[in-house]
Amino acid sequence: MTSPQDTRSDKPIPKLTPFTYENEVYQAGRKGQKPAITFNCRDWEALAKERLSADSYGYVWGSAGTRDTDDNNKKAFQKWGIVPSRLVKSDFPDLRTKIFGETYDYPIAMAPVGVQRIFHPDGETASAKAAEKENVPYILSTASATSIEDVAKANGNGSRWYQLYWPLNENNDITVSLLSRAKAAGYKVLVVTLDTYILGWRPSDLNNAYNPFIRPDDIGVALGFTDPVYRRKFEKEHGKPIEEDLETAATEWAHTVFPGVSHGWEDIKFLQEHWNGPIVLKGIQTVADAKKAVEHGVQGIVVSNHGGRQQDGGIASLDMLPEIVDAVGNDLEIIFDSGVRCGADIVKALALGAKMVLIGRPYIYGLAIQGEAGVRHVLKSLLGDFNLTLHLSGISSVSPKHLNRSVLRRTDQ
Numbered sequence: 256m257t258s259p260q261d262t263r264s265d266k267p268i269p270k271l272t273p274f275t276y277e278n279e280v281y282q283a284g285r286k287g288q289k290p291a292i293t294f295n296c297r298d299w300e301a302l303a304k305e306r307l308s309a310d311s312y313g314y315v316w317g318s319a320g321t322r323d324t325d326d327n328n329k330k331a332f333q334k335w336g337i338v339p340s341r342l343v344k345s346d347f348p349d350l351r352t353k354i355f356g357e358t359y360d361y362p363i364a365m366a367p368v369g370v371q372r373i374f375h376p377d378g379e380t381a382s383a384k385a386a387e388k389e390n391v392p393y394i395l396s397t398a399s400a401t402s403i404e405d406v407a408k409a410n411g412n413g414s415r416w417y418q419l420y421w422p423l424n425e426n427n428d429i430t431v432s433l434l435s436r437a438k439a440a441g442y443k444v445l446v447v448t449l450d451t452y453i454l455g456w457r458p459s460d461l462n463n464a465y466n467p468f469i470r471p472d473d474i475g476v477a478l479g480f481t482d483p484v485y486r487r488k489f490e491k492e493h494g495k496p497i498e499e500d501l502e503t504a505a506t507e508w509a510h511t512v513f514p515g516v517s518h519g520w521e522d523i524k525f526l527q528e529h530w531n532g533p534i535v536l537k538g539i540q541t542v543a544d545a546k547k548a549v550e551h552g553v554q555g556i557v558v559s560n561h562g563g564r565q566q567d568g569g570i571a572s573l574d575m576l577p578e579i580v581d582a583v584g585n586d587l588e589i590i591f592d593s594g595v596r597c598g599a600d601i602v603k604a605l606a607l608g609a610k611m612v613l614i615g616r617p618y619i620y621g622l623a624i625q626g627e628a629g630v631r632h633v634l635k636s637l638l639g640d641f642n643l644t645l646h647l648s649g650i651s652s653v654s655p656k657h658l659n660r661s662v663l664r665r666t667d668q
């Protein structure tokens with residue numbers, strides 16, 4: 256008699272062994288212990304709301320204009336249903352994913368999210384530690400409240416990527432400095448966000464008159480304030496160090512990384528000259544732009560509308576995914592985000608052709624609820640839910656061979 260795990264002898268057993276997190280919880284329940292945080296993925300938002308100030312909650316929940324893009328993102332998942340196959344002799348699914356030449360345990364990563372100290376005093380440090388412990392890549396935002404080097408330290412042996420908000424200064428010296436710091440601190444993939452050269456029209460933040468950048472405590476400017484090139488430049492222009500005029504320094508840094516003007520496709524070459532690893536363009540929403548990304552020789556794209564936070568009146572990011580996959584899926588790696596809330600959403604985005612899915616707001620809700628432990632709870636819950644959804648659908652791996660459009664049906668037609 257072989258144990259269930261022996262049937263997988265052709266491949267090493269992945270980290271998420273059967274019943275890990277759920278078993279832990281049920282076992283603890285036998286001793287009368289109840290979980291600290293709900294397992295209902297759709298309830299984390301409300302729980303975070305209870306813990307946060309109106310300003311901070313408004314910031315994470317906020318979306319552009321009427322919120323229609325954000326609403327569409329979430330509704331789009333419900334337009335697809337997963338259809339299970341029976342009598343599939345598969346063990347727990349193999350979740351490992353190869354992307355940019357590296358094998359990751361799971362097809363998810365933590366989306367770049369700035370200003371995390373407005374959600375919890377430990378901010379990015381907590382998230383980066385949770386990422387290492389749960390084996391999920393962490394993407395550091397340029398709008399981080401913690402420096403590139405400190406996040407790397409917190410992330411330890413974890414896998415980390417760096418997201419660039421691309422300064423538009425004359426000689427690009429700040430960009431070069433940020434890239435070289437990221438490289439030196441072990442960030443492997445460069446994610447360039449294209450949809451945020453200025454912040455969107457966000458009624459929740461306007462109503463609160465709240466911009467986390469421009470505040471006395473300067474949350475979100477850590478990368479600028481620790482950057483030797485930015486510091487020198489400020490001192491030269493103002494005749495005093497940053498510390499003597501934090502308000503001006505924060506405002507100028509905000510204008511540096513959000514210049515209000517976009518770069519152009521011709522500028523991608525510059526990044527390729529200064530980054531000798533994979534480059535991913537985040538914010539792609541059309542086949543035409545996806546094809547341009549291929550023409551310009553980048554290694555990947557994130558099909559994303561920034562969680563509906565930038566442009567109102569938009570289509571769901573998920574609705575754009577299949578046609579982009581059909582057009583360029585063989586030419587570069589396609590990552591997806593915007594609207595992923597629960598395990599089944601991850602299944603659907605992968606079935607529609609994404610190689611990897613970014614988790615955004617949910618882990619920030621976890622951070623707000625309980626710091627590092629809250630982030631770990633969200634990651635473990637999403638992975639557990641995802642794992643069992645695949646397993647109970649008879650899908651034996653995340654490879655397109657097993658997980659593809661054949662497992663989905665439209666529910667609205």
Ligand SMILES: Cc1cc2nc3c(=O)[nH]c(=O)nc-3n(C[C@H](O)[C@H](O)[C@H](O)COP(=O)(O)O)c2cc1C
Pocket residue numbers: 314315316328366367368369396397398399418448537559560561562563592593594595614615616617619
């Ligand atoms: C509070 C907050 C801050 C964010 N900051 C950044 C950022 O600094 N850089 C970036 O590329 N995207 C940023 N994003 C967008 C996320 O990377 C991701 O695209 C988005 O959260 C996906 O939508 P969802 O959270 O609704 O799934 C931010 C999102 C939120 C909610």
Ligand SMILES: O=C(O)C(=O)c1ccccc1
Pocket residue numbers: 368369370398451454468475561564
């Ligand atoms: O709020 C965002 O979506 C975002 O990208 C951002 C911008 C500036 C600071 C922090 C986050």
